[in-house]
Amino acid sequence: MNNHSFFKTLRQKFPVADNDPFLEELENQCVVMELKKNETLISHQADNKKMFFIVAGSFIRNIISSKGDEKTVMFHTESFHEFMKAYDTIYFHEKTNYEIKANEKSIVIAFDYDFLYQRVKLNLPLLVYFTQRTEQLLTTLDLFRNFQLGLTSEEYLIWLYQHYNFLFQRFPAQNIASFMGISPVWLSKLKAKLTS
Secondary structure, eight states: OOHHHHHHHHHTTSOSOTTOHHHHHHHHHOEEEEEOTTOEEEOTTOOOOEEEEEEESEEEEEEEOTTSOEEEEEEEETTBSOEEEOHHHHHHOOOOSEEEEESSSEEEEEEEHHHHHHHHHTOHHHHHHHHHHHHHHHHHHHHHHHHHHHSOHHHHHHHHHHHOTHHHHHSOHHHHHHHHTSOHHHHHHHHHHHHO
C-alpha cells in the first residue's frame, strides 16, 4: 500500500466533497509512520503538536507516575478512538505526562494539529464532525471512570466484557488490569471466576 492509499482511509472519515480543497491540503501535510510493537509514538515529557490517525494496529496510552511507574489509562485501535493527540501539549501548552506506545505493528498518519484546527474553523461539516467525535471520546472516558469507581472489580470486568470485549482480544492482560486499577493476578482470578 502506498501513502495515497493510506490517506484514502483517513479521507473516508471526513464529511466533505471529494473536490474540497481541504483534502488536498491535508494530504500534503500527512506523513505515514510505521511502528513496531512497543515503539513509542508520543514520548513522556514530549512537546508534540501532531494529530495521529490509526490506519491499522493499536496503541496503549500509559500515564507515568511520579515514581516512574506506568499505568494504562486508554486504548486506541483503528476503530476505537482512532484519532490521537497529546492533549496536554495542544490544550495546556505543557509537556506530556504520559506516553503512547504501539501495542502491535501499526500504521498511523500524522499531521499538524494547528493546521487541522484552522481548517475546521472554516468548514461547518468538519466542525460538526470533530465536535461529535470529541463528545464521543469524552462520553467514553466518563463512562469508563464512572463504572470503575461505582462498581466492584468483578462488576466492572463484566461491564467491560459486555461493552468493550475487543479489549480482551487485542491488549495484554497486564494493561487491562492496570486500566482497571487491579493486579494482573486479581484479573486472572476474576476471569476464572466468570468462566467457571
